[in-house]
Amino acid sequence: MMMDTQLTIASMIKRTEQYFPKKEVISRTQNGVQTFTYKDIISRMKRLGSALESLGVKKGDRVGTLAWNHHRHLEAYFAVPSMGAVLHTINFRLSKEHLIYIINHAENKVLLIDEDLFPLIESIKDELETVEAFVIMTDNNTLPESSLHQVYSYEELLKRADNSYEFTAEIKENDPAGICYTSGTTGKPKGVIYSHRGIYLHSMALSMKDTLALSESDIVLPVVPMFHVNAWGMPFAATWMGTTQVFPGPNMTPKIIAEMIEKYKVTFSAGVPTIWLGLLKELEEGTYNTSSLRGLLCGGSAAPKGMIHMFESKYGIPFLHGYGMTETTPLVSVTRFKSYQSELPDDERLEILSKQGLVVPGIEIKAVNENGEIKPNGKEMGELLIRGPWIADAYYKGDSNSESFQNGWLHTGDVVTIDEEGIIKIVDRTKDLIKSGGEWISSVDLENAIMAHESVFEACVISVPDPKWQERPVACIVLKGGPGHQVTKEDIIEFLRPQFAKWWLPDDVLFLDEIPKTSVGKFLKAKLREQVENQLAL
């Protein structure tokens, strides 16, 4: 039979160390941009492993990070699970209440914290029940003032660490490697535990030709935060393949992203639609060479068609649309043109690009509604169900499991159609679908259509209660700045009229300065609904 080789994260960097020591990691921090070889980085990973041991971290302990996208965060990605502990990447944009909740819920023993984020932790320190050491990630020699006793310098710890330390922890592939919390718009965040095996298989999947095709020859720029489902798993796969990685660091702007793409000849990047809307604006206003890009992956929420069209046709930047969630490690599906679709006319191509793609090898999906499994005809709507080796089967400590995990399937709460080719289209969150006169209206379809209007920057469509129809759609719009963008409610309705059935057209159009978003850039529809109901009630 075959060897019982365990699929672990430590085995991934062993390969990088042996075969790609000269390849580079480029990292922007508070103090500027630094370049490291993988030889440096892996040596630092080992010293971090040793340092964590010296801080008393044992197998299975949770080590939290509050950090931007940079090389030290990458070091933690591999050192923490490879020394046997569990990496908890913390979304530092959560409310203080939620931050306290998840740090205590995950029982973090050590926190690795960026210097500029340390004040945040200082402000909640009295509420943290389990943290025994605070390690500050900084290039500076002096640590920030603190009332805390157990504060360490990351670089000092590495300097003092055992140079000969190797990752020898006895790790089984089903051991926990990481934990992320969902940034749910309602209720308490829920923890998802990633296993070594799940991350390993997910990394293989990202590297397959028919998914993202991550390769040693790529230069990847993960814009999606490293606390957002492990930057969609890209740092794991990229490090394994020996790929050059460019980390954009703290408080990055569209300008910084555009400059890094040009300067480092980035081939592949990933982020949420808001990021790409910002980049597009930057490309429109400045002059950048983006010819190195072979793909921009967009996920988190649906990307507007107009934006995809601009990237593809005006800038020649191939756009990929993906789907996943915290519970799915996260890649479930990604844009994939089948060989017989390669000659499609532009509009059909754009139609496919605006959907969430084909399920990746290894994962299985179906969609169900009250009548059972839906037909793949691009019309029937149903809730998306997912299963596979990198899909969660429970929340940490059993929170709300019964709703999301049933009969071996993850119930996503996302409503989709699936077309004849198997391509998934997210229609809505189950709770955001608008039910008008007994029929469903997709807020996402309306949003995408509105965002194709040349004067619209962002659009969010929500349901408002209606005495006659039960619910009706209302569009909330942020216009592009500048002259020539005076748009009325009627303009928008007329713009939509040829595209939709009459009863889909929004009852009202509201112009806002901004749309409230979650900490990972998704529309906060519940909050918006509240605002709008107040406004309409006036």
Add this chain to the structure above:
Amino acid sequence: MMMDTQLTIASMIKRTEQYFPKKEVISRTQNGVQTFTYKDIISRMKRLGSALESLGVKKGDRVGTLAWNHHRHLEAYFAVPSMGAVLHTINFRLSKEHLIYIINHAENKVLLIDEDLFPLIESIKDELETVEAFVIMTDNNTLPESSLHQVYSYEELLKRADNSYEFTAEIKENDPAGICYTSGTTGKPKGVIYSHRGIYLHSMALSMKDTLALSESDIVLPVVPMFHVNAWGMPFAATWMGTTQVFPGPNMTPKIIAEMIEKYKVTFSAGVPTIWLGLLKELEEGTYNTSSLRGLLCGGSAAPKGMIHMFESKYGIPFLHGYGMTETTPLVSVTRFKSYQSELPDDERLEILSKQGLVVPGIEIKAVNENGEIKPNGKEMGELLIRGPWIADAYYKGDSNSESFQNGWLHTGDVVTIDEEGIIKIVDRTKDLIKSGGEWISSVDLENAIMAHESVFEACVISVPDPKWQERPVACIVLKGGPGHQVTKEDIIEFLRPQFAKWWLPDDVLFLDEIPKTSVGKFLKAKLREQVENQLAL
């Protein structure tokens, strides 16, 4: 945690059935070329599963195939393991003695046999101890005459099979899926059991951008026989990805291969050096359009540099060199240029192409000699050791395990060097290395050098006993036919002189009509040595 999804072969075709039903399998059999959709093929796979059940095949039973590369063989690849049985692909070129041995050793319950290979089985039928049914794979309506009672028509069985049969067997990923026997040049063949998990992970690896990058958009032609380590696993990966597959069928010739490449716009093919030497000759003599090819994978034994050079420079066909063995599913390493090697001059590029490449993600290697692990300097020689999730940890029924499997590593018996970039070069089989005056001479290096001579078709270098030096090299050469290829022993020695130390130069050069080979095209050095010793003794 993550779902306990089992990595099985049945899950692979489920994806193909759902998303690639229209894609095609092109199959050449005795009766010509036929085209099937995956929808057809998978429906036939299910009916084969049902038919095997009706023949009494139960979970864990071994089902053997004696067949060329065609669609029915592909059907068996998936149907047999997916209904819970074990696929035994039998090398029908083995001696009758070995055929009888492995069919009995594997305790095959059913044999699926090509019509033209049936006489072979008829001739050994009295020696087969476990076979209960012989199923003839043919397009013809009448079966061949036979003295056997339990002879069935494959197509009849499929016709009568349950149309609604689904693969529902409860299969765990570590269950056996297949078995191959090594075609060892000495001793009895040894069985290697492939698990579902091993084949699944190996298929993922073949589809990774940095290995073979097998993709839905490819059109693959497996020339390597489907009994030769499952055609190197390509049919599994290709079917999973929804790749168009072209099967070359029985008694194929270089001409047939060249024609199929042109006609079906083949993008990727795989075979042993002998096949590619033949194809090259065919390309030299005929006129073919091979521009669709993005890669020819060569394995089984080392490919001569001259041939690689011709494919690359004259025909613009990218050449890949791989390494693996029956015990390794088989892919262990494959040619891979690192990004910083992309601008290498032709000769350095050719040097890399003539080596066996970089170890693929998931597999770990090292090489050891009497002083321990060798340094990766391209000079030190050591025996290659391998471990990973698709590497065997034992032979079936425990044959000769202690020699090959030690401390969690497979000991390959292949002597290699590993260079600074991690690239493996097979120097020799441990038993073929020539030890002259206490120093090692690589027969493979000499062979490759000789084969670069324009008049040489094949060369095989063996050791002969020497009273003074213990062993000395002797070169056995097959010349190209035709005028202008009159070459003497002295010509060859002079050709080698600038390339090697004096004591490496062969003591003698013998011109032969052919070099004896194993059934999978490897030089049978033991046999050649015997011939030569007889000849030299005259």
